[in-house]
Amino acid sequence: MTHILVVNSGSSSFKYQFIDIESEHTLASGLVERIGQPAGHTRHTDAAGETHERDLPIADHTAGFQVMLDAFEQYGPSLAQHPPLAVGHRVVHGGKRFFEPTIVTPLVEINIEDLSELAPLHNPGALQGIRAAEKAFPKIPHVAVFDTAFHQTLPSAAYTYAIDPALAERYRIRRYGFHGTSHKFVSEAAARFLQRPLGELNQIVLHLGNGASVCAVRAGESVDTSMGMTPLEGLVMGTRSGDIDPAVLLHLQRRTGASSDDLDEMFNKHSGMLGMTGNLDMRDVHAAAESGDEGARLALDVYAHRLKHYIGAYLAELGRVDVISFTAGVGENAAFVREAALEGLEELGIRLDPERNGARSREARRISTDDSRIAVLVIPTNEELEIARQTFEVSQAAAE
Missing domain, CATH: 3.30.420.40 (ATPase, nucleotide binding domain)
Known part of the structure; x- marks a missing residue:
């Protein structure tokens, strides 16, 4: 069987x-x-x-x-x-x-x-x-x-929030990270695509779907990731705000009388691209921006700015990056997002090939130029297959 x-x-x-x-x-x-x-x-x-x-x-x-x-x-x-x-x-x-x-x-x-x-x-x-x-x-x-297991290799400096340690321990407050099965699958698939040992590669993986996160992967292990204690932190997402000054929540609570549940609903379900544009689908937001909608254009700029922020942070943290991979619904299909995220980073060794980036395919592919020091890939994720692989390994080990 x-x-x-x-x-x-x-x-x-x-x-x-x-x-x-x-x-x-x-x-x-x-x-x-x-x-x-x-x-x-x-x-x-x-x-x-x-x-x-x-x-x-x-x-x-x-x-x-x-x-x-x-x-x-x-x-x-x-x-x-x-x-x-x-x-x-x-x-x-x-x-x-x-x-x-x-x-x-x-x-x-x-x-x-x-x-x-x-x-x-x-x-x-x-x-x-x-x-x-x-x-x-x-x-x-x-x-x-x-989902959190892949990020258990985060160093303490990456998962610790700057609050009272006793309070953090009591209420289990720390960075956990999510999309771990996808980040693991994609980082391993990227190594196979490049025909290089996983242990030699430093990678940045961008899982961009309705939920979105970035992961810095060193030698196959997660060393930093954008989502935190919950999936709210980090990138701008379909309905989540991503990074925001915590005092904004306190300010809204004081000024509007919103409850904690109201704020939870607002920042998890009515923010992000939906909150800024009234539209959840990135294709529709892009079409609106192309037709002159300034609100949609600003939303795309905010989205790309946050992506570039994390790419830059992980370039610095890893010291050397060999490959950047885009995955999930937006990452795999939205060429304009990939272009915006990497625009202006040529001096850092990232050179996108416009023709390769614009070509549509369901296969793993390179979208950077041949002379780009950092390879840029599109790797379709398959979280279900990754779960099946891990399930098979564990069940086989238990049977022995």
Whole structure:
């Protein structure tokens, strides 16, 4: 058996992929959403690429997993003929307790629940998915793969905030970082693309999607990253403000009477590109800017300024950078973002090739000139495959 089921579960939905770890091909994928609502929705894509959708009530995650099993049974591939070796679960927050993929046990579940304080929008849903999956697949290992784990190699100077250490320890305040599975996958894929040993490379990886983060990677290990205790810190994102003076929150609280929950909602869900332009899609913001919308142009300038800020910071921190990689929805597809982020950095050894940058492709590719001292790449991320790889390794080790 070389098949791994990967599950990414939220509070009212979960996505899944069924991966043949030997060929690294996805055999099926799907989505179960609107769990607990009057009308649920499911989508299952089989090995032939055919998509099958249903609308039906889905009471909870356990019912959702049964709907998923029914889809496998009806549309394939058959889990009876191709049983999964293990189930890999994406868990956003592992705190400082989990620094590697971990076989799920009752104690691990207790710890994931305890860490929900640090990720109240994510960990509870992941735990619901784990418990439902354990009921559906009670005889195989379940592995938790944590978004924060890759960043456990951060040096103390990078993860420590300048506050009272006793207060920080008591309330678990430190930089944790996120998108770890993507940063790990992309940094390793970049080394393979360049045909160079991972241990020789200093890299900057920019994961730019609706959520966005930058990671400085030295010899395959994360040494700094833009997201902090929560995913709010760092880059401008789809709906998150990224870096902001903490006193802004206090000022708004005093002047508007906003509660902490109001501010949480404002800076996580109604800021970023959406807050500045009223639009979440980077393509639409760019089109508006091109047609003369000054607000959209300013938003793009703010977005690029923040990217350049972090690239410069990590160039200085790493001392020598061999490769810069762009990934995720915006990073892989928005040539204008890549151009804006690197414009003016030629004296630092970064020379973008406009024709290569403008060419569209779903493959890993170089977009810098041949004489650029720092290679600039576009590397499509695959977090599900990375979770499957880690799940396979851990489950195999546990079986030995």
